[in-house]
Amino acid sequence: MKHKINVTVNGAAQELEVESRLLLVHLLREDLRLTGTHIGCDTSHCGVCTVLLDGQPVKSCTVLAVQTDGCKVSTVEGLESGGKLHPIQEAFTEKHALQCGYCTPGMLMTCSALLERSKNPSEQEIRQAISGNLCRCTGYLNIVKAVQHAAQKIGGAP
Amino acid sequence: MIPASFDYHRPGTLDEAIGLLSRHGADAKVLSGGMSLLPALKLRLGSCGHLIDIGRIPGLEYVKEDGGTLRIGAGTRQCVLAQSEIINSRYGVLADAVPLIADPLVRNRGTFGGNVANGDPANDGPAIVIALGAELVARGPQGERTIAANRFYKDLFVTALAPDEILTEIRVPLPPPRSGSAYRKLKRKTGDYAAAASAVQVTLDARGAVQRACIALTNAGPTPIEAVQGSRFLEGKSPDEKTIAEAARLAATAAAPSADRRGSVEYKREMARVLTARALKAALERAGGN
Numbered sequence: 001m002k003h004k005i006n007v008t009v010n011g012a013a014q015e016l017e018v019e020s021r022l023l024l025v026h027l028l029r030e031d032l033r034l035t036g037t038h039i040g041c042d043t044s045h046c047g048v049c050t051v052l053l054d055g056q057p058v059k060s061c062t063v064l065a066v067q068t069d070g071c072k073v074s075t076v077e078g079l080e081s082g083g084k085l086h087p088i089q090e091a092f093t094e095k096h097a098l099q100c101g102y103c104t105p106g107m108l109m110t111c112s113a114l115l116e117r118s119k120n121p122s123e124q125e126i127r128q129a130i131s132g133n134l135c136r137c138t139g140y141l142n143i144v145k146a147v148q149h150a151a152q153k154i155g156g157a158p
Numbered sequence: 159m160i161p162a163s164f165d166y167h168r169p170g171t172l173d174e175a176i177g178l179l180s181r182h183g184a185d186a187k188v189l190s191g192g193m194s195l196l197p198a199l200k201l202r203l204g205s206c207g208h209l210i211d212i213g214r215i216p217g218l219e220y221v222k223e224d225g226g227t228l229r230i231g232a233g234t235r236q237c238v239l240a241q242s243e244i245i246n247s248r249y250g251v252l253a254d255a256v257p258l259i260a261d262p263l264v265r266n267r268g269t270f271g272g273n274v275a276n277g278d279p280a281n282d283g284p285a286i287v288i289a290l291g292a293e294l295v296a297r298g299p300q301g302e303r304t305i306a307a308n309r310f311y312k313d314l315f316v317t318a319l320a321p322d323e324i325l326t327e328i329r330v331p332l333p334p335p336r337s338g339s340a341y342r343k344l345k346r347k348t349g350d351y352a353a354a355a356s357a358v359q360v361t362l363d364a365r366g367a368v369q370r371a372c373i374a375l376t377n378a379g380p381t382p383i384e385a386v387q388g389s390r391f392l393e394g395k396s397p398d399e400k401t402i403a404e405a406a407r408l409a410a411t412a413a414a415p416s417a418d419r420r421g422s423v424e425y426k427r428e429m430a431r432v433l434t435a436r437a438l439k440a441a442l443e444r445a446g447g448n
């Protein structure tokens with residue numbers, strides 16, 4: 001059975017028809033062609049599929065598309081504005097916070113949500129926040145540095 | 159992975175949800191946060207014809223104390239519980255445990271009621287509600303009833319809930335003065351289930367002897383295990399090192415874990431002993447500080 005849903009994706013209102021069992025990550029990647037959101041473990045462990053649902057990071061492989069009816073979804077494609085990268089994206093490139101890049105879209109979404117609620121997060125706060133996002137390349141060190149760097153860019157830190 | 163086909167319903171009220179459950183019976187499943195159910199459906203460990211999403215029903219997300227009872231709405235997301243001043247100031251076992259459930263992204267969706275009602279002994283909620291002596295409130299077509307947490311878990315994923323009942327609230331009696339509780343959990347990594355974990359609550363009498371104790375173990379058998387022998391041993395005794403060690407040893411004898419990637423039966427039982435001793439020490443310290 002199909003359901004009509006209204007979802008705002010990266011600021012654009014969408015009226016869509018979805019099957020009950022369609023997962024949010026498949027709606028984004030296949031129906032909306034927003035392939036920046038990756039699929040990794042597909043069992044809600046790795047966090048590469050992280051998107052923001054009403055501003056909170058969630059694993060889109062473990063949310064049904066139909067559950068997002070009436071909600072706002074933000075993906076990595078929505079981070080930049082007017083052709084300018086989000087400070088967290090700039091910080092990731094400047095601090096070499098990625099190597100293969102597979103975890104990066106999810107990591108960026110989690111980190112951008114952290115910076116929304118915490119202007120100057122401590123190392124421990126950052127590590128705690130990204131503990132549901134796995135990275136097999138960096139050892140997390142440069143990711144932590146990038147988040148702190150982004151916090152400075154945004155102007156929270158002296 | 160894609161779940162087998164089902165129909166999705168999003169009732170606006172509890173009564174509507176119970177009506178749907180009555181109609182579809184065993185072919186329906188209740189979806190709350192979905193952090194256990196959706197992976198199970200995707201992995202095809204389970205299936206259902208109808209998914210009843212109670213996640214948007216208003217009035218199921220709250221943490222409040224009134225009339226000597228802590229009330230946690232079953233729809234309270236774990237991230238909300240983790241921020242609760244009431245929980246963090248007075249319910250050590252929950253304050254310890256909630257940040258150790260899965261990972262932060264899962265806690266943004268996962269509800270405490272779902273964790274408790276799912277009937278998975280590897281979840282942290284079940285042992286905690288037993289240690290706290292909680293009552294679980296179930297709503298069905300005939301109205302509301304309460305079930306003692308230590309009688310709720312029947313077998314692996316089998317609970318006292320009827321197919322047309324929904325868990326609506328967790329009621330915890332306010333711990334008496336000189337009480338303390340704690341949770342100690344061993345897991346291989348963030349997001350993993352416990353290799354072993356122990357939830358305890360203790361109450362001291364005016365002389366500092368243990369008046370009441372309850373120890374419950376996570377992931378130590380097909381259901382959460384209430385370690386009655388270990389708890390009874392403590393009662394009436396002054397809680398010194400030796401007493402704690404013996405109570406933990408007795409508690410671990412109640413564990414009936416199965417061997418898996420997290421360890422052998424012997425290892426898990428030994429870890430249940432160690433974690434119970436640590437949880438008891440922490441809880442007793444908190445009880446003394448009251």
